[in-house]
Amino acid sequence: MEKTIHDTYRELFTNWQQSGLSKASFCHREGISKASFYYWSKKFATDLPASNSPVGFSRIEVADPVLPTPVARITYPSGISVELFGPLDPDRIKALLV
Template identity: 60%
Template sequence: MKKTSIETYYELFYRWQRSGLSKAAFADREGISKVSFYSWCKKFETKTDSQDASTGFTRIELAESASQAAVAKISYPNGISVELFGSFDPDRIKALVS
């Protein structure tokens, strides 16, 4: 059986949060192991809660009419990823990551 990456599980976790489905229903719909999905959700929920409290960052949800495909993704070695949607200024992005 092929192992699923942390990035894939985080994407599933994020999609589940937006889906309005229970974890079990979402796992069934996606054809993934409920046990694994529950385990990863617990890790992400704990990590997200502690990061939000300590860094002051808040997740911003996109409007439903906004583009759903990211135009760029920045992945840091510590596992944090930043996805950019819509148009953006490359110079501004360089300033953010340097």
């Protein structure tokens, strides 16, 4: 039986999840269209069962005392925000954004 495009992209999606690569890097490595892969990834991601554990950012505790209110906030178009407390180190901020 011949593989359907659905089966092909499902396999690619699974391989991407296990690769640890960004979607763009994975597409480049596999020689596939980013637009198509993003389209199929979105379809497959909505098929996944909801997880009880939060996905995304984790709280990082620092040893030095910090200010009680953020001195900077980075808000992305997706609505995710990163708040920075205490003295700002440009190299640390750059590392967060890359």
